Amino acid sequence: MQAIRIELIKRILKAVPNDGHTEPLQGLFLIRHSLPKERSHTLLKPSLCIIAQGSKDIFFGDSCYRYDAFHYLLTALELPTISQVTDASEDRPYLGVRLELPLKLVSSIILEEEEVMPRQAVVRAMDVTPLEPNLLDAVLRLIRLLESPNDTRVLLPLIMREIMYRLLTGEQGVRLRRLALLGGSTPDIVKALQRIRQDFDKPLRIEALAHDLGMSVSGFHHHFKAVTGMSPLQYQKQLRFQEARRLMLVENLDATSAAYRVGYNDASHFIREYKGIFGVPPMRDVQRLRETVASGSE
Numbered sequence: 001m002q003a004i005r006i007e008l009i010k011r012i013l014k015a016v017p018n019d020g021h022t023e024p025l026q027g028l029f030l031i032r033h034s035l036p037k038e039r040s041h042t043l044l045k046p047s048l049c050i051i052a053q054g055s056k057d058i059f060f061g062d063s064c065y066r067y068d069a070f071h072y073l074l075t076a077l078e079l080p081t082i083s084q085v086t087d088a089s090e091d092r093p094y095l096g097v098r099l100e101l102p103l104k105l106v107s108s109i110i111l112e113e114e115e116v117m118p119r120q121a122v123v124r125a126m127d128v129t130p131l132e133p134n135l136l137d138a139v140l141r142l143i144r145l146l147e148s149p150n151d152t153r154v155l156l157p158l159i160m161r162e163i164m165y166r167l168l169t170g171e172q173g174v175r176l177r178r179l180a181l182l183g184g185s186t187p188d189i190v191k192a193l194q195r196i197r198q199d200f201d202k203p204l205r206i207e208a209l210a211h212d213l214g215m216s217v218s219g220f221h222h223h224f225k226a227v228t229g230m231s232p233l234q235y236q237k238q239l240r241f242q243e244a245r246r247l248m249l250v251e252n253l254d255a256t257s258a259a260y261r262v263g264y265n266d267a268s269h270f271i272r273e274y275k276g277i278f279g280v281p282p283m284r285d286v287q288r289l290r291e292t293v294a295s296g297s298e
Contacts, residue, residue, distance in 0.1 A: 001133045004140050005069060008052045011143050012095040019093070024146050025156070027100035034093045037085040041242055041278070044081045046101040048167065049073040050131065050139055054094030055087040060126050061229020067128045072135070074172050076101065076179035077125040077193065079228060080238035097139060099163070106164050106180045125179060125227050127172055135166040188213045189227045192220070196232060200239040201263035206232060241277050244270070248286045255282040 016022050016032040023029050039059070049056075055068040059082040067073050068087070075081075088094035142159045145152045167176055192209060209232070210220035224232050240262040247258040259270035271281055278285045 001136060004133070004136050005052060008097075008136070008140050008143065009095055011140075011146070012052055012097070013093075015143075015146060016095075025142075025152075027102070028142065029098040029100075030143075031096040031098065032093050033085050033088045034090050036088050039082050039084045041080065041082050041238070041245070043078060043239075043242060044075055044083075045078050046076050046103060047074075048097075048099045048101060048139075048163070049075075050097045050099075050136070052095040052097065053092055054085060054096070056094070056096065057084045057086055058082070058126070059084075061225070061234070063229055065126065065128045070131055071128050072131045073126065073128045074167065074176065075126040076103070076176055077190070077227070078197075079125055080235065080242060081126075097143070099139070099142075102160065102164070103180055105161065106168065106176065109161065109164055109168060110177055110180060124175070124229065126229070127175060129171040132166065132170055135163065135170060138163045138166055188215060188220075189223055192224060192232065193228070193235070196236050197239060200236055200243065201261065203263070204233060204236050237273070237277075240264070241274055244274070244282070245278070245285070245289075248282060249289055258282070 012030050012032065015024060016030050019032055019034050021029050021031040033054075044058075049067070050072045051067060051069050053069060055066065058065045058067075058073060060079065065073060066086075085094045138159060142156075142163065145156060145159070148155075167173065191213060195209060196204065206220070207217055210217045213220065215223070221231060224235075228235055230238070244258040244262045247253045247261055248255065253261065255271055255274075256267040259265075259267045262270075264270040274282045274285070280288065
């Protein structure tokens with residue numbers, strides 16, 4: 001497996017010569033960082049995350065997942081997370097791969113099998129487990145396609161299918177199957193996530209949402225946290241502040257306007273909570289982000 005990892009390092013270094021990331025194929029992201037990074041907030045789509053060199057922490061709800069070149073992270077739902085590259089240097093930069101999961105492909109592979117899934121009410125949406133050689137080899141062959149564009153049309157669907165198959169037959173297979181097919185109580189939580197994302201700027205009525213899903217309030221809270229690692233209100237708050245951050249950074253809104261757009265009528269309350277999440281007041285945070293982007297482009 002060491003030979004596979006060495007080749008993967010070389011290919012990522014070639015594809016990403018400077019710090020940052022690139023998306024050479026749809027849904028495939030290659031990342032490089034030469035220094036440990038501050039914590040960053042993002043909405044992580046359903047993805048397979050592999051590290052060729054270095055290490056990273058993902059903070060999800062009240063849990064911290066640390067992974068490195070010997071482990072992979074898998075999430076099967078779109079979730080607000082906090083990430084931090086912890087091991088990186090000029091000589092040994094952090095090198096990562098993130099592959100968005102085509103859940104329709106995952107579901108089709110599952111439906112072709114006759115295996116009956118073990119009964120399990122709810123499963124956590126994210127986990128870290130040891131990286132299997134067959135999975136790493138398939139990911140390497142996917143990245144090799146970057147230098148063989150003529151082969152991509154034929155081989156890309158086959159390799160993607162193999163990667164999804166390796167995930168389904170690996171240590172996280174049962175969890176991925178459950179989330180992909182929405183078994184047990186998970187479909188209710190997925191519906192709740194969709195409702196909260198759709199109406200994130202409106203007051204969250206927990207009792208009404210639980211009633212619509214046919215669940216008690218306590219049962220809804222329990223299952224929601226079991227899957228997402230956070231309460232419904234914490235999930236909504238993460239969505240609101242990530243959108244507010246985007247509005248200030250991309251659309252140049254001031255803090256008061258951004259607060260109003262994401263559902264806060266009290267700007268001072270918004271600023272206090274924003275500082276509690278990101279560590280600094282809104283406009284100082286946005287200024288810091290812009291300076292980081294500017295220094296990275298020099």
